Amino acid sequence: MRTWGVSLVITRHVLIALVIGGLGGLLVMAFLIELDHATSRSEFCTSCHSMRFAEQTYQASLHFDSPSGVRASCGDCHVSPGLMAATWDHLVGLRDLFKEFFGPDYADPAVNLLHLPEAAFSAREWFRKRDSATCRRCHTQEAILGERANTAAIHREEAEGKTCIDCHYNLVHRRVPDEQTFKRDAWNAMVEEEMGLEPGEAARLLEGPGSGCGEP
Amino acid sequence: MIVIRKLRVLLLLPIFGGVALGAILFSGQAMAEKVTLDPSLWGHPAGEACVSCHAKASAGLTDQWRESAHQAAGVNCMDCHQADRADVDAMEHEGQIIATIVSPKDCGRCHDKEFEEQRGSVHAEAFAIIETRLPALADNVGGPAMRSASCDQCHGSQVKVRGDGTLDSATWPNSGIGRINPDGSKGSCSACHGRHRFSKAQAREPDACVRCHSGPDSPDKEIFEASKHGMIYAAQRDDMHLAADAWIAGRDYTAAPTCVTCHMGGAGKLPASHDVGMRNVWSLNTPVSERQYLVVFEDGAKMELPESAEIPKRGSELTRPDGSLGTVKVVATPERRRQAMSMVCLECHGKGFTQGFMAQLDGVVGLFNTKFAEPAKTIMQGLYTEGLLTPTPFDEPIEFTYWELWHDEGARARHGAAMMSPNHAWWEGMYLVGRNFYARFLPEARAAAGFKSVELVDTVLDAQGPHQWLKDPNRANPILGFGGEEAD
Numbered sequence: 001m002r003t004w005g006v007s008l009v010i011t012r013h014v015l016i017a018l019v020i021g022g023l024g025g026l027l028v029m030a031f032l033i034e035l036d037h038a039t040s041r042s043e044f045c046t047s048c049h050s051m052r053f054a055e056q057t058y059q060a061s062l063h064f065d066s067p068s069g070v071r072a073s074c075g076d077c078h079v080s081p082g083l084m085a086a087t088w089d090h091l092v093g094l095r096d097l098f099k100e101f102f103g104p105d106y107a108d109p110a111v112n113l114l115h116l117p118e119a120a121f122s123a124r125e126w127f128r129k130r131d132s133a134t135c136r137r138c139h140t141q142e143a144i145l146g147e148r149a150n151t152a153a154i155h156r157e158e159a160e161g162k163t164c165i166d167c168h169y170n171l172v173h174r175r176v177p178d179e180q181t182f183k184r185d186a187w188n189a190m191v192e193e194e195m196g197l198e199p200g201e202a203a204r205l206l207e208g209p210g211s212g213c214g215e216p
Numbered sequence: 217m218i219v220i221r222k223l224r225v226l227l228l229l230p231i232f233g234g235v236a237l238g239a240i241l242f243s244g245q246a247m248a249e250k251v252t253l254d255p256s257l258w259g260h261p262a263g264e265a266c267v268s269c270h271a272k273a274s275a276g277l278t279d280q281w282r283e284s285a286h287q288a289a290g291v292n293c294m295d296c297h298q299a300d301r302a303d304v305d306a307m308e309h310e311g312q313i314i315a316t317i318v319s320p321k322d323c324g325r326c327h328d329k330e331f332e333e334q335r336g337s338v339h340a341e342a343f344a345i346i347e348t349r350l351p352a353l354a355d356n357v358g359g360p361a362m363r364s365a366s367c368d369q370c371h372g373s374q375v376k377v378r379g380d381g382t383l384d385s386a387t388w389p390n391s392g393i394g395r396i397n398p399d400g401s402k403g404s405c406s407a408c409h410g411r412h413r414f415s416k417a418q419a420r421e422p423d424a425c426v427r428c429h430s431g432p433d434s435p436d437k438e439i440f441e442a443s444k445h446g447m448i449y450a451a452q453r454d455d456m457h458l459a460a461d462a463w464i465a466g467r468d469y470t471a472a473p474t475c476v477t478c479h480m481g482g483a484g485k486l487p488a489s490h491d492v493g494m495r496n497v498w499s500l501n502t503p504v505s506e507r508q509y510l511v512v513f514e515d516g517a518k519m520e521l522p523e524s525a526e527i528p529k530r531g532s533e534l535t536r537p538d539g540s541l542g543t544v545k546v547v548a549t550p551e552r553r554r555q556a557m558s559m560v561c562l563e564c565h566g567k568g569f570t571q572g573f574m575a576q577l578d579g580v581v582g583l584f585n586t587k588f589a590e591p592a593k594t595i596m597q598g599l600y601t602e603g604l605l606t607p608t609p610f611d612e613p614i615e616f617t618y619w620e621l622w623h624d625e626g627a628r629a630r631h632g633a634a635m636m637s638p639n640h641a642w643w644e645g646m647y648l649v650g651r652n653f654y655a656r657f658l659p660e661a662r663a664a665a666g667f668k669s670v671e672l673v674d675t676v677l678d679a680q681g682p683h684q685w686l687k688d689p690n691r692a693n694p695i696l697g698f699g700g701e702e703a704d
Contacts, residue, residue, distance in 0.1 A: 150272035158269045167310060177381035178308030180301050190379020 029083070036086045039093070040075020048097075050106030053113070054173055061172040070138065077134045077172070078123070104208045110195040113174075114206050117187060120176040124165055132164035139164070251326045255290070258326070262312050263292025269310070280413040296322060305377045305398040316383060317375065319397035323405045330405075333490035336518030340403040342394025343372040344538065352609045360386070368392050370428035372404060393428070417458035422449070425475045432624045434501070434631060435640060440475065442637035448472040464488075466563030473560070483560040491518065495557040497550045498581055500630040503622045504589040505581045507550035513542035523550055573636075580633035580641060584626055587682040588653050592621055595661050598672040604664050614660040621657060625649045654686075 038044060046055045058064050063072045079089045099106075106112050127134070141164075144155045159167075170176065177183075188202035197205075270293070271278045281287055286295075299306040299315035306313050315322075320340070324331025334340050350371075354363045364373065364386050372392030376384035393407035408424045409415075418424060422440055429436035440446040449456070449472035457469045465473065465483035474481075479495060482488035498505045499520065506522035511534065513519070519536055521528070528534050528544045536542050554574065561570040596618050599605045609615050629645025632638070658677075662669040677683045685691075692699030 148273075150275075154269055154272050158265070158272070162311075175380045175382065180308050180313060181303075181306040181381060183304075183379075183381075186304070186377070186381075187379040193379075 032083055032087050036075070036079065036083065036090065039090050040073060040079045040086070042073045042075075045074040048100050048107075050100060050112060052107075053109065053116075057173045063172050072138065076137060078126075079134070080130060081133055081137055108205075110191055110197060110202070111205055111208070113191050113195070114188065114202055116174060117176045117179075117182055117184075120169075120173070121179045121182075124169055124179075127165035128163060135164040135168075252328070253326045258292075258295045259290040260292055260294030260298060263294040265310070266293035266312075277412055280411070284413045284415070286412075286414060291326075303399065305375075305381070305383065307381050315398070317388070317397055318405075318411075319399050319401045320403040320405055321397070321399050321401035324401075330490045332516055334403055334405075334492075335401075335516050336513075337491040338493035338520070339393045339407075341537075342370070343368070343374065343392065343396055344394060344402060346371055347374075356608075357610050364390070368395075372396065372402075372407075415459075416461075416463070420456075420458045420463060420474060420476050420481075422446070422474045429475070433627055435628055435644070436475070436631055436635065439632050439635045439637040439640045442639055443635055445473050445636065449474060465560060470564065473564075478557065478560050481560070483563045486556060486559040493520070494548070495553055495560070497554045497557070498630070498634075500581070500634060501623070501627050503593055503626075504585050505630060508553075509550065510548040510553060511542075511544055512546045512548070514545045515542065517542055521547075577633050580646070581630055583682075584629055584646065584649065587680065588649050589622055589626060591676050591680050591683075592618060592653065592657060594676045595657075595673055598676070599661065599664050602665075602668060602672065604666070604668070604672075612664070614657065614664055617652060617656045617660055621649060621652050625652055 042055070042058075045051050058074075063077070065071075075086075079086050104111050104115065106115065141155055141159065145152045146155075169178075188206070189199075191197065191202045192199060267278060267281075281293070286292075294312065294314070296318045297314040297316070299313050301313050303315055305315045305317060307315065320331050320334060338345070346367075350363070350367060354360075354367045358366075368387070368390055370392050372395030373387040373390040374396040375390065375398055376387045377398050378384055391404045391406045393404055394402060395404040395407075396402055397404075407427075409419050410424075422437065426437035428434070430438060441450070452471035455469065455471035456474070457463065460468050462468055463481065465477050465481055467484070477483065479492050480489060494510060497507055499508055499522070506524060508523060509521040509525075509527065511519045511521050511528055513534075513536075517536065519534070519542070528547060530544055530546065532544050533541050534544055558570050558574070561573070565573075596605070596614075599614075600607065605612055605614070610619070625645060625648040628640050629642075629649055632640025632642075632645045658673065661673050665672040677686070
């Protein structure tokens with residue numbers, strides 16, 4: 001027994017702990033995988049009322065209805081690839097859940113639309129920071145041929161230093177201008193006209209009775 | 217020689233601040249104005265990337281630009297399309313802040329002379345002038361879809377930028393010449409200067425005008441083509457030097473005039489101007505034609521004022537059609553405007569010939585006014601005042617009749633005489649005015665007037681000499697194939 005020093009360390013208890021720990025770790029991994037799976041599904045995301053507006057535009061987009069039958073779910077685009085990154089994204093997503101309960105009434109179409117630009121800006125920033133990693137899950141830049149002449153050439157020669165989201169925004173959800181040229185007054189006026197609100201009501205809704213509830 | 221000197225004295229005669237006026241109508245460089253901006257201010261560094269991608273994405277557009285003088289001078293996409301992020305219609309595009317619409321103000325960054333000239337012209341004001349009248353036809357008789365498909369195509373749209381930064385498709389695309397742009401400027405250079413080549417030769421062609429100046433209400437294309445001017449132009453087009461840098465009638469070309477020659481072009485000592493209506497004495501598209509003053513304001517805006525109005529004094533304030541007050545800088549009298557137009561004629565015609573032609577035109581306009589336009593207007597006014605017609609236009613047949621009398625047939629007669637198409641002056645014009653007046657308008661007016669028709673219709677006619685022939689129903693004439701033989 002004394003011949004192997006290792007056996008001094010691997011006692012029975014350590015062995016049991018390792019097995020339990022290993023199994024536990026596997027279980028946690030399995031749990032996280034299942035959690036990511038479950039919470040990346042479109043059905044999960046749209047179970048909040050406020051998400052039905054994003055769902056409507058998504059369902060009208062090519063990412064929902066493509067001729068090839070490939071359908072991207074919410075998570076395919078909005079949750080990072082890789083288990084740790086995905087877990088982190090879901091953790092951050094808890095903030096949205098908190099705001100859903102305690103923030104403005106996002107289920108109200110006007111309130112939702114008024115807050116859409118900031119949501120879009122932060123989503124674009126999220127894509128940019130990750131070099132559009134979720135786009136690249138399905139799209140391989142070198143393989144893009146396109147239907148128009150020269151689409152392939154443009155993606156080869158004109159895309160240097162650019163990431164997908166730099167050019168391809170406003171693809172799936174309702175159109176929002178780039179942050180640099182966004183004009184809050186014009187947006188509010190558009191919402192007021194569309195929703196039949198009195199002039200100035202958009203600004204009041206944006207302040208909201210629940211102002212201070214974690215609004216940026 | 218004496219005649220020429222006399223003419224020159226006459227032309228330089230100061231009327232209402234004639235020095236400034238001379239600057240507007242008669243002086244200035246006879247050459248095409250060169251851009252004065254420092255060349256270091258164009259050739260935007262990002263422009264190359266635009267071209268590289270657009271050569272692939274929209275090759276036609278890029279090819280047009282490649283063949284342009286802009287390209288040759290180093291002016292690229294960004295020089296015209298760059299925008300400030302605060303601009304209403306600014307958008308992010310491939311890392312640059314740009315705007316789709318290049319307004320006259322944008323073009324004016326380099327082409328400042330042309331921008332100032334077209335500002336306030338009947339072209340630039342083409343939408344503003346009819347804005348309040350537009351709903352009666354566009355919305356009531358037609359429908360909103362007709363605005364973007366027709367009215368706005370020529371008059372220009374009031375471009376609406378949506379809250380999400382997109383251009384409202386009810387108002388864009390549009391290259392109507394009186395377009396109200398997101399930056400507040402009025403007009404569209406590409407109405408005549410086809411983008412993205414902006415060819416001088418193309419803009420000098422009569423075809424540059426036909427998109428709008430054709431059809432029943434302003435058949436200027438048809439009139440030109442049917443005139444001696446158009447006939448000679450078609451035959452001698454090769455001698456027009458349309459692509460020449462400088463294009464002064466009488467010097468750089470003498471083959472024939474085009475629309476541009478008479479209405480905008482340089483001719484002899486008369487400088488070119490992008491104010492297209494400056495040389496027009498008459499309003500030829502109004503219910504009753506009037507000789508008109510051209511009022512130029514201190515801020516560069518312009519306004520037409522009928523001769524019957526009080527002549528505004530220099531420095532006085534005047535309310536403009538848009539309700540704003542303007543300080544009068546100079547006033548061009550109708551005579552002065554005719555002198556300008558005549559200077560073009562004189563490059564090819566004698567003075568007597570020119571004056572004789574102008575007298576013939578004035579005769580037609582005068583006839584239309586006194587025989588048809590004024591009585592018809594008086595009769596309509598009477599019917600409205602007596603409540604025999606509702607104030608809403610076009611809900612009674614006679615309103616269409618009256619509209620066509622001056623807006624279509626009357627305009628054709630007047631334009632036909634102004635540009636020498638005998639067919640348009642008579643068969644397409646005054647003949648139809650007469651037929652309309654006697655066979656449709658008067659019967660409809662009498663029907664609407666009912667028992668008041670003697671007071672509202674016949675007394676108006678009786679006051680007008682030209683209609684006395686109606687009182688003599690027994691004067692046979694063989695024109696219809698009856699009556700001539702018996703008379704012998």
